[in-house]
Amino acid sequence: MSGPVTLLVNPTAGQGGGVRVAHEVAARLRGRGIEPVLAVPTGPAEAAGQARTAAERGGVLAVVGGDGMVSIAVQALAGSDCALAVVPAGTGNDFARTLGVPLHDPAAAAEVIADGTVGSVDLGRTGDRWFGTVLTSGFDSKVTARAHGMRRPRGRMRYNLAVVRELMALRPLDYTLTLDGREFTTRAVLVAVGNTSSYGGGMRVCPGARPDDGMLSVTVIGPVDRTTLVWVFPRVYKGQHIHHPAVRTHQAREARLAANGITAYADGEFVGPLPLTVRVAPAALRVVLPAR
Known part of the structure; x- marks a missing residue:
């Protein structure tokens, strides 16, 4: 190097x-x-x-x-x-x-x-904020916010406890989504926009996302109840949740998310309240990759 x-x-x-x-x-x-x-x-x-x-x-x-x-x-x-x-x-x-x-x-x-060898990957961008993995809104962003506000336990157990507590308050949200200029409304418990496939330590919420294709992958989990979400969510680790009829996936270069009272997080960090617009920035980051 x-x-x-x-x-x-x-x-x-x-x-x-x-x-x-x-x-x-x-x-x-x-x-x-x-x-x-x-x-x-x-x-x-x-x-x-x-x-x-x-x-x-x-x-x-x-x-x-x-x-x-x-x-x-x-x-x-x-x-x-x-x-x-x-x-x-x-x-x-x-x-x-x-x-x-x-x-x-x-x-x-x-x-x-x-x-290693140096290559380039895409980034997501909203306002002046860049992100490398996934932007979350809805149930998953509420879990992240709750976990950030907890001092104990540490590590993965804090996130798991936050999941349980947010499940108790689960309710679908009214979203307006605009993907590459196409606007539609939907009820959902979460909407995730992925530059890459996973967040939260390997949860493949956007399994079709690739960091070098110039596209964002959008996963929408519809208005499921608590029991259904408990069944669906563990399947995120293998990306198998997308086969559930309540889950829809899209691709777009630009995604606008609007919903009342929802805060977005990206790369696990606070971004800001909806509405916001996310764009892909192709090959925006040089990275060191393992030699092949």
């Missing part, structure tokens, strides 16, 4: 193991003759500044963390010549999964940085 390498570390990733993983990756890279710059921010604002500095420096910005830290990096790197590499050390790691980076193996991730 040519050019400088910056390791942007989320020190809280992996329940505090992010710095340990970063030092392991740095040692591996030094053994390959690469001297990385280690950046350990104290918070999101400092992380964003360090990502912008890396974008100006060029080369590779390697994120040691999960999808939240990847999201911060994407805001700085979109449209730049600096390539994003990912050392998965978070809870979900969906962007790393999309790139084919080995999970739970820092040494293998370091080898991707050293030996």
